[in-house]
Amino acid sequence: MSGPGHGHGHGQCQCEGHLDPAERGLEYGLFRKIDQERLECLNEFVESDDDEELLFNIPFTGNVKLKGIIIIGDDDDTHPSEMKLYKNIPHMSFDDTGREPDQVFQLSRDLTGEVEYTTKIARFSNVHHLSIHITKNFGAETSKIYYVGLRGEWSEGHRHEVTLCTYEASANPMDHKVDLITPQTHFIA
Template sequence: MSHGHSHGGGCSCSAERSDAPERGVEYGLYQKIDLEKLQCLNENREGSGRTVFRAWEERGDRTRFVESDDDEELLFNIPFTGNVKLKGIIVIGEDSDAHPSEMRLFKNIPHMSFDDTEREPDQVFNLNIDTTGELEYQTKISRFTNVSYLSIHISKNFGAENTKIFYIGLRGEWTEAHRHEVTICNYEAAANPADHKISQIAPQSHFIS
């Protein structure tokens, strides 16, 4: 079945495509994922969910993919090595009903389960068939600053029993996480001279020799 690309219904994707080298740099956030701790729930082959997060230049590799197991749903729990400002996402599937049709994003909720997906997501996208990485789904950046943990819930596809994904690209900015607690403790521990005035000196000026 062929699925056309329509911008109706509040589509938040960009159809502009570029194979310029800087495109690969923009989609370099996969390097800032802690892949050892990444989880993909309902994957039919253990560890396959990690393989879809890779270099932009490798997005067309059809030998690496993740496929859902019991039903059409997939849930990616993605820990970053710092703080991310997430700007856009690309999802590549195949031209079939196994392509995802809905993507729900949650931020900073470690180790989500499918039960947790019943809560309100931070953003929802209706997806179109994309086999080459032409479509970018742009996030509401104000909601996706300081993201240390991203969960991607693929909740639906176009009607197949299972969902198949070849590539997920993440575009944004990464900054190193800073620990502010130590600085705060140092300030609180510092003595304030104003709190330790020596009041005994003043009466001495009243003595008459």
């Protein structure tokens, strides 16, 4: 028997912390906030070419507070076993992967998207570009990824426009025409 506010109807659990698949998909809604025209995956999407490495360059249309990632792969050795995250390095290449990553995860085989890798939110609170480097898998020559889910909060990016200003270190009264000099007008020389 279920208590007040705890109802199961037609196979859907309404419990706190348990979401049906449709609601769980909404949590990973950052897909709509990716700048699709600038999205890059080096070494082909889904399956790598000659080795196990994959590199995804994911630009966002605003700023993201990245909270979690899920990686769905196959139940074999092509499933990724290590993932490194880098923030705000647009057009990252394999030559740049020697940099210190912002976070590293050892991955488990996940066929259904049940395992979420929680990011260090303080480190990933102002992300406009995310690079995901899959460094290795469970032993196959190539890596396969079926789905990458990104969970977080999106906010509109702030444009920083350049403003040109000229400042005077000290004002020169001769540069400023004064039509009327009154006793209250004082010049500091």
